[in-house]
Amino acid sequence: MTDDDQVFKALADPTRRLLLDRLFERDGRTLRELESHVDMTRFGVMKHLRALEDAGLVVTRKSGREKLHFLNPVPIRLIHDRWIDKYTERQVSALADLKRHLEEEETA
Amino acid sequence: MTADTDVRTTQVYNIVIKATPDAIWEAITTPGFTERYFYGSRITVTPDHYASLGPGGDVRGDEPVYEFDPPRKLVHGWRSRYDPECVDEDESRVTWEIDPQEDGTCVLTVVHDRLEGAPKTAASVAGVGWMTVLSGLKTLLETGEPLA
Numbered sequence: 001m002t003d004d005d006q007v008f009k010a011l012a013d014p015t016r017r018l019l020l021d022r023l024f025e026r027d028g029r030t031l032r033e034l035e036s037h038v039d040m041t042r043f044g045v046m047k048h049l050r051a052l053e054d055a056g057l058v059v060t061r062k063s064g065r066e067k068l069h070f071l072n073p074v075p076i077r078l079i080h081d082r083w084i085d086k087y088t089e090r091q092v093s094a095l096a097d098l099k100r101h102l103e104e105e106e107t108a
Numbered sequence: 109m110t111a112d113t114d115v116r117t118t119q120v121y122n123i124v125i126k127a128t129p130d131a132i133w134e135a136i137t138t139p140g141f142t143e144r145y146f147y148g149s150r151i152t153v154t155p156d157h158y159a160s161l162g163p164g165g166d167v168r169g170d171e172p173v174y175e176f177d178p179p180r181k182l183v184h185g186w187r188s189r190y191d192p193e194c195v196d197e198d199e200s201r202v203t204w205e206i207d208p209q210e211d212g213t214c215v216l217t218v219v220h221d222r223l224e225g226a227p228k229t230a231a232s233v234a235g236v237g238w239m240t241v242l243s244g245l246k247t248l249l250e251t252g253e254p255l256a
Contacts, residue, residue, distance in 0.1 A: 003124065027116050059120045059217065070120035077239040078123075078246070081255070 003056070004082075007075045010055035015040065016048050020057060023071035030066050116234050118221040123242045126213050127249040129206045133179035135249055136204055144254040145244030158184040166190070171199070180206050186220065188229045198225025218242065 010016055015038055022037050023029060035045050049069060052058035059072045125132060135141040139150035139161075149168050151160045155176040160169030171185035182204040188194035203219040218238060223230040244255045 027120075028118050056122065056124065059122050061118075061120060061219070068118075070118070072120060072122050073235055074121050074123045074239055074242055077243050081243055081247075 003075065004079060006055040007057065007079060010051050010057055013048065013051075015044075016052055019045075019048060019052065020071060023058065023069060027070050028061075028063075028068040030068060034069065116230055117223040118219065119223070119230070119234055119238065120217065120219050121238045121242055122215055122217040123246055124209075124213050125216055125246045125249055129179035129208050129214055131249060132206050132214055132216055132245075133182075135245060136182065137178075141248070145248050146241055153182065153184065160189075162190060174201070175203075186229070188226075188232060191229075191232060194226065194229040194232060197227070197229050198222075200226045200229060216242070216245075 011020075018038060019034060022034060031042070031045065031049070034049070035042055038045060040048075049058060053060065056075045057072055059070045060067050061070065062068075127135075135145075137151070137153035139152050142149055142151035142160075143163075146160075148163045149160045150162075151158070151169065153159075153173060153176070156173050158169055158171045158173050160167070162168050168190040169187070170189065171187060173182070173184045175181055175183035184202055186200045186202045187197070199222075200220060201222040203217075203221070205217040205219075207215045207217065209215060220230075220233060220238065240255075247253065247255045
């Protein structure tokens with residue numbers, strides 16, 4: 001699996017998106033805090049966090065005895081750079097083509 | 109809602125870069141590299157000093173270096189001297205960690221923390237700010253070209 005595959009796969013699950021939303025609201029949360037936001041066993045939440053970590057969307061840091069979870073938005077940004085920019089560029093050039101086409105018709 | 113929920117006093121970003129630790133270290137500590145991905149800033153890092161200059165020679169950073177361990181770890185102070193809104197806030201801290209992987213890539217982690225006394229700085233660097241730097245750095249090292 002490529003890095004992009006892992007990111008898309010991680011984002012394809014509603015619970016994982018919910019966990020990311022919670023981290024977006026407030027970063028640096030413990031497993032216990034995150035658990036309280038989803039109706040799921042601790043084991044289930046850990047599994048989802050693991051998938052997010054593997055995809056690079058969540059980074060953990062130790063703080064004393066606690067393990068804190070941080071949202072890492074960089075992989076989403078890379079997908080944006082690689083895909084979205086490409087499509088918007090095409091859209092822009094399609095509009096430019098349309099404009100040229102219409103204007104040519106007018107003068108013809 | 110407390111201030112803590114609005115302001116991210118510890119921000120963590122990481123990115124996988126296909127480059128050697130030495131190449132990454134050079135790219136984050138030498139002005140000829142940094143000006144190509146760090147908002148045009150010419151950054152020079154020595155074992156005890158972090159200096160950042162804008163394209164016009166304006167001072168963007170003039171901070172102490174707390175840890176200088178090439179090519180693995182760099183810790184320096186941060187003050188957003190380029191932004192009059194932020195310049196009087198407390199100093200915060202930026203940590204760069206370069207962690208080589210078995211597949212020839214490196215995981216680069218940036219932690220910007222101790223932002224409790226710098227809420228405006230925290231808001232201005234969060235998300236897009238650091239992401240632009242890191243995705244630009246990755247692109248530069250992997251393709252030899254800066255992001256368009």
